[in-house]
Amino acid sequence: MSRIVIIGGGPGGYEAALVAAQLDADVTLVEADGPGGACVLTDCVPSKTFIASSEVMTGYRHNDRFGIRSGGVEATVDAVAVNQRVKKLALAQSGDIQDKLVKVGVDVVRGRARLGEDSLGHTHQVLITPEGSDAYALDAATVLIATGATPRVLASAKPDGERILDWRQVYDLTELPSHLIVIGSGVTGAEFASAYLAMGVKVTLVSSRERVMPHEDADAAMAIERVFRERGMTILSKSRADSVVNTGDGVLVTLADGRTVTGSHALMAVGAVPNTASLGLREYGVDVADGGYITVDRVSRTNVPGIYAAGDCTGVLPLASVAAMQGRIAVWHAMGEAVAPLRLRTVSANVFTDPELATVGVSQNDVDAGRMPARQVMLPLTGNARAKMSDLRDGFVKLFCRPATGQIVGGVVVAPKASELILPITMAIENNLTVDQLAHTITIYPSLSGSIAEAARQLMQHERQ
Incomplete structure (x- = not known):
């Protein structure tokens, strides 16, 4: 039986594990945070659940134009209840994934892993450190690295979990911000800016480019920016944040041109960095590009035979759907199954703004x-x-x-x-x-x-x- 070790339990990892088990491989999946990884526990699933609550508010606020009267009672947002629902659904989704993996015979290890000593032959050593237990080594014919990415941190604007937040920390707030300054107008920044705006929060969006979501279709991005402005969002175009400071009762954002903006909270949405630094990749001879991304081809192979990578750690396209397909393709290829290379031209993507x-x-x-x-x-x-x-x-x-x-x-x-x-x-x-x-x-x-x-x-x- 072929042994496959998968490092990372997000979509790229757990979907690959399910395919490998279906093909009768001996599968070990190592994940530090829980099945589903950051995608399910702190990123994609929580953010879209949060956005779902904001959509309810949008519908409530615009009922009058359908002839429905609220009797003058204004809807309010219970931040604690919203965030509890977000966390509950994320844990439930993680639990469902855990059950699927266990049911098909995957050995799920809560902990961390890295490549071990390079050795002759057709196997690769993986050093696994389970949470609360001693480390041990496994030899595998195939290793799939699917460790994802983590929010980028600016030295002059480090998240503190109180006033300066990254997108994984917003769900710990006990009340909505009175004025949220979103730094970064890419997909993540636009989505959170849209959601908080719908919840009645005053939002200022700091965009370093001429328009929001500069990498999206220009007609589409401008249409959404127009909606943002019409609904009261302040958008600071061509403005780069130099620093963000927690003033105790709010935040002070200093822009590159010397202007300052004050608010109650700041959300840092300035991209992500791959989680590849502690995997022993370079020592093992695996090609790692500038920025820490693992170099892969269209069937998820690295330059080292038997070592594959999938998901955000590859920098191919930061979508859960792409990560999952990269993982499946890796396993199909490693197990000798017929496989079509990844085709990005047929990948659809969505920005969950309103x-x-x-x-x-x-x-x-x-x-x-x-x-x-x-x-x-x-x-x-x-x-x-x-x-x-x-x-x-x-x-x-x-x-x-x-x-x-x-x-x-x-x-x-x-x-x-x-x-x-x-x-x-x-x-x-x-x-x-x-x-x-x-x-x-x-x-x-x-x-x-x-x-x-x-x-x-x-x-x-x-x-x-």
């Missing part, structure tokens, strides 16, 4: 830069009947197709639950469908998804002009 922003395939930047010739159409949701019924005034569907064949190669959706609406576009790209085929698909009326078929019909019409 409204959401979902993308897949070719981007506007690819088209504008000439990397991918494409025709496109952008269809505002304001003309969609279902959107009118729900009083949705912001959002659109954008579709890209090849000029000659009409093959769908990309899409963008800005709408509530865009994470669900992007699926038909993703499936179209995955299966090489054309705008003609999508246009001939009957959609429910009224539905937001009808705008996707309508966008395809408009591209089909353009094709014949």
